[in-house]
Amino acid sequence: MSIPPAEHVADAFDLGRPTGPMRAHRYGSSETWRLETVSGAFLVKRLWTGEDPSWRPALEAAMVFEGACTAAGVSMPTPVWPVDAAFGCAARLPEDGVVRVYPWLEHRTVEVTDDLAEWLGTTLARLHRTAPISGSTPEPEWYGIFPAARWGAWLREGIVQGRPWAAVLKERLPDVLRASRWVAEAFGVTGHYVRTHRDVLPANVLITAHGPVLVDFDTAGPDSAPLETATATLVFALRGGAEPDRDQVGRTLAAYEREGGQPLPPREDLLARRLGMKLGTLSERLDKTLGHAPAGSWDLGKADLRAAQQLEEIPVLLHTLRRWSSLFTSSSMSQGVRLSRLRGVATDDHRGAHPWAHD
Template identity: 45%
Template sequence: MPPTPDAHAVADAFGLAAPTGPLVPVRHVSSETWRLDTLRGRYFVKRLVFGDWRDQLEKAMAVELRARAAGLPTPLPVAPIDPAWGLAADLGDGCGVLRVHAWLDGAPLAPGTDLSHWYGTTLAALHSLQPAGPQRIDSMWPLWYGVYPPGTWDDWLATGLRQERPWAPLLKERLPLITDLAARIEAAYDEVGDYVLTHRDVVPHNVLMATGGGPVLIDWDGAGPDSATLETAAAVFDHARHTTTGDPDPARIASALATYRDHGGDLRPCGFLLARRLGVHLARCAERIRTSLGRETGGSPDPADADARTARQLAALPEFSSLLLDWSRRMG
């Protein structure tokens, strides 16, 4: 793990007042994040270890700024004095670049909270910002749809069997199903054709209930081209499952989709409306396989944990895919 950035260096890079102490770690998922307290306010600091993702991240920053300018509920970004690129500053420590936002006091979205109207209006506003143009996918697309080049899953399986990974026999059993589902996912994406530049990760854990305000959509680093229809269906379905029981709430789905349409959203006909939601399931499984094999360190740095989570997701795949196919018919 890289060392924690120096608070004074961060403040200087972003033109902030003097810090009152060192950076304080906050929730860490796939990126390191901290709280920075200064004499004139509090800020959220995030490290981006971008590798081959610089182009996509820079474009995501542009989507974020466009959304904020249009009045969507987003955190306030802080521009660096001397940008390395986009809204990122390089401290010269060789540990990636940093982003800063004004701090938002608030709480995660609690299960049971009904934000159907907010989901409908926010997604409709997002999808009116900008068409994707000729770039209907980018290199981040597999992270949302779980579709990989031919032979990729076979390679992971062969390596997993050689390394005697506990999930490998289950992957061998599930491989025909994965191949079939990936083809259906890709066909659905080709079918709808309504590609826009959007957030791409409108899920409950990216909705912050700001103190004294309404819901705020956070974490725009994955923004890019997507299908408006498939993103809407996936986001609304996840919201409908964010209940105390975990079962989809049909009333939430109906309300959110009606609000989406009422505010100008166009939910196009599709044979597999929840293709994107299934793609996320496959993509997370692939991420954990790569972690288990030592090919990726982000998100789940513990290979043993990745082994267990991979096995659970592969085991759940037949039932979960059937659930999504059934709800696709009901939502359509």
């Protein structure tokens, strides 16, 4: 896939004359580059090439939500608007697809020693009050929930192709279906649905001279506020350890409530979203290794092996997430009482490092 000419991007967004070609920055789900012009440095992100995908309306809605979050006080970059928008803040280049642009932020990535508890709780609360959803329950599209027939189809094709994960999926299929039911039921009963970021992870936080900044709103959409809060709090509290940092959990939830977030319900399935995210990533690996989706930046050999490992880990992960849910006390308790309870939560013999809990 070709790199868009720097001149085309600069003209589309009125950025001034480029001082050199664009340089590759990061290739996760999308390609990004650094562009330098006489007016400054910019991050360029290609959304897609060719015809508009079926998920363009969801991206347009995500852009609207992104703008609303700026007004709500979320610490985030402000996009550059194109001269002639294809939609939202995106421009269509002559032969190089659809792109969007942000001013470049000088930054570093999140490190284990960064204390982000206060920032995280405040940010989640601001996200969740921006666009509440009333009425019918939205679809759990971010939760990796698939019917048994879909998993059966993956299994059959995996056997035909001789994928390394096929034998493991055959053995673990009952566990996968049980996990899927747990995730679906949690989403259906926990409630408090909102439009939100949906990918609040350390990888989407930049540490700048002015503090942490949340990036990559392109997958924003409907979700359950309590389940997103619990998942994000867990992921940040797990950095560098096999068990969540109870102090960070408590301070994150306290900041969330101080900023107006609703106390989390005391449910055993409060961390089901974390398992749903893993099922979603697993399904993506299966599709890519089977050739149903472009590989992009993925190493398919590693994806095959990682899918097998994830399938093996499902029972332990389900048990671990049930246990960790006890950390998320909810009530109008003061921060001090909450922290004392968190420090008193007992652990059991399953506290060993769990690789799927971190990636």
